[in-house]
Amino acid sequence: MAADDNRRMTTSSALDGAAPLPHWGLIRAQGDDAASFLHSQLTNDFSLLGTAEARLAGYCSAKGRLLASFIGWKRSGDDILLACSADLLAATQKRLSMFVLRAKCKLSDASPQWRLLGLTGPSAQAWLGSAAPSTVWGKTTHEGADVVRLPDVDGTARFLWAAPLDVTPPALPALDEAAWRVSEVKSGVARIEAATVDQFVPQMLNYEVLGGVDFKKGCYPGQEVVARSQYRGTIKRRSFLFSSSAALQAGQEVFHDADPSQPAGLVVNAASPLALVELKLTALEGGTVHVGSADGPALIREELPYLLPVADAA
Structure with a gap:
């Protein structure tokens, strides 16, 4: 089999099921000013963020260089989750917290209490059914979990699944973490590490x-x-x-x-x-x-x- 065929097998036909995401973590922002605070810190609009959508966003230094990148979404008006690279979560949370000042916003590492999965392929679509977000960065709540639509890869839908540990994960085929990581790269959506x-x-x-x-x-x-x-x-x-x-x-x-x-x-x-x-x-x-x-x-x-x-x- 040619090398190109190998790549297609890795990133397309093998993409079905649920993969663990240990390289991702979650920062939780809670409080009346959570949205306005994040709006003042990140590259995207969080003041107008609805509960049926997510945002790709960056966190920059004063020189405009990215210190972190996020996929963020609202669980409610005063509760926002930010998925980012796990290896820089602690430093990013600490830096953001320095600028909260008098804002009514508490930042915490939600990773120990939450589970993140990557869902993709026909089995994920079947599990979501009519609840599947129809557009990229759309967000829904399904069987106790938040589900964000990620950019497709080779025409295959992909989703970020996030839920507290007491929520049962969907019974989907186990997807190799390495195959999911290839799909992340192939999507062309960069993650700051x-x-x-x-x-x-x-x-x-x-x-x-x-x-x-x-x-x-x-x-x-x-x-x-x-x-x-x-x-x-x-x-x-x-x-x-x-x-x-x-x-x-x-x-x-x-x-x-x-x-x-x-x-x-x-x-x-x-x-x-x-x-x-x-x-x-x-x-x-x-x-x-x-x-x-x-x-x-x-x-x-x-x-x-x-x-x-x-x-x-x-």
Whole structure:
């Protein structure tokens, strides 16, 4: 079987069932000011967030670099959950808490009391039935769990399932965690990990294309830098999908064969054989890109599941 066929088997036909998500964690924001506080801190609009939708959002430094990324949703008007990378949850919660001040908002690590699963394929659709959110980032409550519709992969629907530990998980086929991680990378939706904190402005990860940035919502940390990047045409780096025969990991430097002296990009997320790589747009104009060094393992560009602005698509 060809390598391309292997990749399709990993990310398409094998995607059915429920997978554990130990690499994700949950921050819970509770209180009358929970939505307004998060609205003032994150790249997306949380003041108008309804209980039937979720948001992709980033948390930036004053220089506009992402310190964390979230999938956030409301359980009720004063109760919001933020799913983020587990390896940076504690540091992110601590930093956010520093800015709560007098706001009526309590932040806590909900991970020990909640279970997260990735659901996908025909069995997930059958379990959800008519309750399945019909659009990406739609959210529903089903059999005691919150369910968020994630971007499809190869036409296969995917969902984030979140529930307290006393809620019985759906009786779906067990899906290998590695297969789910490949689907995360192939979806093209980047997740900030500990290895990539403070490396990217949101547009480098295509967040504005994916609905992760609201340019009308007003101030938040780094907002001026993010807006300037958008409106002054200074986006010179984007994230693209690559495959490789080498085992890759987040934070690895990527080099162009014509310029071995300095990195051209960085691995954002990886799950063999795929990686989401942030890269200088000029590195796509010719030559080859490699991980680790200019003569390291080659990266083969794959197709993203969404379109980038024409000027950036290369």
